[in-house]
Amino acid sequence: MTDATEAEFRGEDEPKRTVMIYTAYERFWHWSQALLIFILALTGFSVHGLLPMDYRLAVLIHSYAAIALILLWVFTTFWHFTTNQWRQYLPKLSSLWEVIRFYAWGILTGAPHPYTKSLKRKQNALQSLAYLTFMVIIGPALWASGIVYILFPLWAKLAAGTIALPLLAFIHTAAAYMMVIFVLIHVYMTTTGKTAFHYIKTMITGYDTIPLSKAQAAYLREQEPNRLK
Amino acid sequence: MTPRAMVLTCVGLFFLLAGYGMAGDRFGTPELPVSGAGEAKKYQEAHPPKPPEPPVTGQQSGPMFGKTADHTKFEALKGPFANNFEVSAACVGCHTEAEAQIKKTIHWTWDYISPRTGQRVGKENVINNFCTNAKNNEGMCASCHIGNGVREGEEYTFQKESSVDCLVCHDRTAGYYRTPPTKGNAVCATMFEGLPPIDYPHVAQNVGLPGRENCGSCHFFGGGGDGVKHGDLDTSLKNPPKELDVHMATDGANFACTRCHVTKHHAIAGSHYEMVAHDEHGVGGPGELRQAATCESCHGTEPHPKPSLIGYQLDAHAARIACQTCHIPEFARGGVATMTDWDWETAGKLLDGAGYYEEEYTQGNGEHRHTYWSIKGSFVWGENLTPTYKWFNGDMRYTMPTEQIDDSQPVVPINDVLGDASDPGSRIWPFKEMHTRIPYDAGNKTLVYNHLWGDDDAAFWGNFDIAKSIEAGMEIEQRPFSGEIGFLPTVSNWPITHMVAPKDAALDCSACHARDSRLAKVAGVYMPGFSRFGWLETLGLAGLGLTLLGVVLHGGLRIALRSNGKGEE
Numbered sequence: 001m002t003d004a005t006e007a008e009f010r011g012e013d014e015p016k017r018t019v020m021i022y023t024a025y026e027r028f029w030h031w032s033q034a035l036l037i038f039i040l041a042l043t044g045f046s047v048h049g050l051l052p053m054d055y056r057l058a059v060l061i062h063s064y065a066a067i068a069l070i071l072l073w074v075f076t077t078f079w080h081f082t083t084n085q086w087r088q089y090l091p092k093l094s095s096l097w098e099v100i101r102f103y104a105w106g107i108l109t110g111a112p113h114p115y116t117k118s119l120k121r122k123q124n125a126l127q128s129l130a131y132l133t134f135m136v137i138i139g140p141a142l143w144a145s146g147i148v149y150i151l152f153p154l155w156a157k158l159a160a161g162t163i164a165l166p167l168l169a170f171i172h173t174a175a176a177y178m179m180v181i182f183v184l185i186h187v188y189m190t191t192t193g194k195t196a197f198h199y200i201k202t203m204i205t206g207y208d209t210i211p212l213s214k215a216q217a218a219y220l221r222e223q224e225p226n227r228l229k
Numbered sequence: 230m231t232p233r234a235m236v237l238t239c240v241g242l243f244f245l246l247a248g249y250g251m252a253g254d255r256f257g258t259p260e261l262p263v264s265g266a267g268e269a270k271k272y273q274e275a276h277p278p279k280p281p282e283p284p285v286t287g288q289q290s291g292p293m294f295g296k297t298a299d300h301t302k303f304e305a306l307k308g309p310f311a312n313n314f315e316v317s318a319a320c321v322g323c324h325t326e327a328e329a330q331i332k333k334t335i336h337w338t339w340d341y342i343s344p345r346t347g348q349r350v351g352k353e354n355v356i357n358n359f360c361t362n363a364k365n366n367e368g369m370c371a372s373c374h375i376g377n378g379v380r381e382g383e384e385y386t387f388q389k390e391s392s393v394d395c396l397v398c399h400d401r402t403a404g405y406y407r408t409p410p411t412k413g414n415a416v417c418a419t420m421f422e423g424l425p426p427i428d429y430p431h432v433a434q435n436v437g438l439p440g441r442e443n444c445g446s447c448h449f450f451g452g453g454g455d456g457v458k459h460g461d462l463d464t465s466l467k468n469p470p471k472e473l474d475v476h477m478a479t480d481g482a483n484f485a486c487t488r489c490h491v492t493k494h495h496a497i498a499g500s501h502y503e504m505v506a507h508d509e510h511g512v513g514g515p516g517e518l519r520q521a522a523t524c525e526s527c528h529g530t531e532p533h534p535k536p537s538l539i540g541y542q543l544d545a546h547a548a549r550i551a552c553q554t555c556h557i558p559e560f561a562r563g564g565v566a567t568m569t570d571w572d573w574e575t576a577g578k579l580l581d582g583a584g585y586y587e588e589e590y591t592q593g594n595g596e597h598r599h600t601y602w603s604i605k606g607s608f609v610w611g612e613n614l615t616p617t618y619k620w621f622n623g624d625m626r627y628t629m630p631t632e633q634i635d636d637s638q639p640v641v642p643i644n645d646v647l648g649d650a651s652d653p654g655s656r657i658w659p660f661k662e663m664h665t666r667i668p669y670d671a672g673n674k675t676l677v678y679n680h681l682w683g684d685d686d687a688a689f690w691g692n693f694d695i696a697k698s699i700e701a702g703m704e705i706e707q708r709p710f711s712g713e714i715g716f717l718p719t720v721s722n723w724p725i726t727h728m729v730a731p732k733d734a735a736l737d738c739s740a741c742h743a744r745d746s747r748l749a750k751v752a753g754v755y756m757p758g759f760s761r762f763g764w765l766e767t768l769g770l771a772g773l774g775l776t777l778l779g780v781v782l783h784g785g786l787r788i789a790l791r792s793n794g795k796g797e798e
Contacts, residue, residue: 047742047757048757049743049744049759054739055737055758056737059542063538108786109790110790152542152545153541153545156548156549157653160548161651169760169762170765174769176769177770184777188780188783191784192787
């Protein structure tokens with residue numbers, strides 16, 4: 001008998017278990033999205049003239065990467081709704097201030113993190129607000145303007161002599177700057193775990209050690225034993 | 230009935246009906262019942278023969294190949310001919326309408342009223358910034374002009390009832406040439422001495438449709454010499470390689486000028502006085518030969534290879550960019566230079582009491598070009614030149630000799646290219662800019678007529694006295710002249726449309742989509758890679774910088790305090 005089941009058997013409270021909290025699809029989605037966003041940022045800012053990549057090549061890669069990312073998002077949106085995972089992003093404003101205070105101050109003084117990750121709630125309040133911003137504002141601003149942009153040949157004639165194209169490019173560029181800032185903070189925040197690489201390791205392997213309720217543990221043992229280590 | 234039998238029956242019925250229908254079509258009516266002459270007569274009375282329908286006029290026959298007449302067999306062309314005037318008389322003996330057709334065209338009249346700007350233009354009306362004016366120098370100009378009535382000693386006039394010179398366009402022996410009908414001063418007349426005699430019967434019997442040499446005999450030499458004026462038209466196009474011009478290349482399509490400059494009743498499409506800057510019509514109907522000299526009239530409006538992401542994007546460029554802008558990356562690249570700067574003020578210097586020249590420029594094909602010539606002034610030449618790009622709606626506004634000019638401008642446009650980014654009919658076109666300091670009336674602030682050619686003592690090309698020649702020019706044209714001569718910096722704009730490079734030599738995207746864009750000076754269009762959003766870039770980069778700084782500070786503090794919090798549980 002392992003420690004955890006023993007503890008449970010003895011009726012102790014919420015034993016910690018090593019559980020797969022990020023499923024294979026989630027990890028695939030996360031890392032392929034990360035790769036595509038890096039490619040899009042590098043080629044996009046080349047198209048914008050801030051990076052030196054050849055323009056034609058940058059346009060080609062940017063366009064195909066964008067199409068790939070849109071397909072990925074279509075699948076992932078579908079996945080979020082069929083698995084009910086979309087609820088993870090609902091902002092929980094009650095503990096937001098606490099989390100902000102922790103990152104601004106507590107983390108420097110060695111205070112404990114005010115948030116406890118659970119299977120139902122994988123993200124802290126600040127995280128879900130940030131991801132919601134990403135998924136509701138930055139992401140759609142990018143892909144919506146990007147889709148219209150890539151279809152330029154269809155409306156080029158109509159737009160001649162208007163500000164349609166520069167306006168569109170403005171939205172796309174503004175959202176791209178926000179995206180880069182988001183990614184920068186996001187990458188830095190991954191170093192704030194137990195160790196500098198703890199979160200990245202979790203996102204790669206999918207496993208983290210978190211407390212499970214009795215019901216959750218029982219459910220996983222019965223239904224998804226492979227998620228328990 | 231079995232299914233197989235049903236199918237066979239149906240097929241059989243089909244052929245029976247089809248056969249009946251075909252026979253009916255071919256013979257018009259089913260055979261008459263043969264039952265006596267009386268019935269046949271009755272039938273004919275009831276069905277009187279229809280009168281023949283007149284043929285429909287204006288039908289398109291499509292391009293013809295080969296010919297049905299051998300000009301060597303025409304008695305009328307056996308000669309002898311004393312001059313080209315007599316040859317033309319023989320031509321119009323058969324080609325009865327040719328002369329009337331020609332006389333309606335701008336090739337003959339040098340006179341054109343622009344329907345769009347309302348200006349009366351054409352060589353007879355405008356001032357240019359080469360030899361400045363055709364008017365009152367017609368003797369020289371007529372070495373190109375196809376008017377044929379003037380013989381030595383006669384005054385040249387466009388109104389004269391005279392025969393057209395057919396040979397300059399239709400000679401296919403290279404054995405024909407024109408010289409100025411009036412002699413000019415001794416200083417110039419020598420240029421036309423010692424030329425070989427013309428074998429008129431031979432030339433007349435070997436006429437054909439105009440080739441590049443024919444059109445080129447005038448248009449390659451605009452502005453007073455090979456390639457001087459246009460930069461995209463010079464003798465290198467007589468026998469060009471593919472790299473120089475895909476259309477005219479002898480090892481390529483080998484087009485004569487009229488392949489694109491589609492001609493109807495001797496009226497040739499594509500004068501720069503009536504340009505189509507944005508052809509959205511394209512190729513027209515299947516097999517239709519549009520009388521338009523646009524790229525689109527052959528290539529259509531969506532010519533780039535598809536399906537391809539880049540192909541669609543390139544097609545979209547056509548809404549704002551002329552084909553020529555990408556496909557003619559440089560002009561004057563056939564080994565013949567074009568003139569870019571000309572200063573009239575230095576004209577008239579003499580060496581030992583006589584005019585002289587300097588030939589300090591050696592062009593690609595090894596020939597030397599004048600850098601100074603007493604009769605014209607100083608010149609600057611260029612080859613493999615990058616065009617200047619401007620918005621163009623097909624119209625140009627000419628600075629006319631009758632209007633007052635603002636001579637305080639740094640440069641006065643001889644022809645202003647019209648069009649702008651806000652007009653969907655405008656596109657970005659490539660131009661050759663010609664910069665010349667020309668003499669002008671600094672008192673009245675007008676352009677002037679300069680009397681250059683003639684054997685009189687007022688002609689500049691003889692007396693080298695610009696005050697005298699301008700005074701004479703203004704007097705001939707009955708224009709007021711203050712007597713005060715200044716030199717005015719001017720620019721004229723020549724659309725670049727020949728010397729189309731092979732497709733893999735077209736401009737790369739990054740020629741424009743970059744910080745050092747070729748189109749940097751063309752205002753009003755958003756160009757990814759070149760355009761910036763001002764404060765957004767500042768805000769974005771500042772945000773990025775502050776975020777980085779925050780990360781470094783926060784991370785640094787964490788390291789310094791050796792604290793990682795306890796992390797999330």
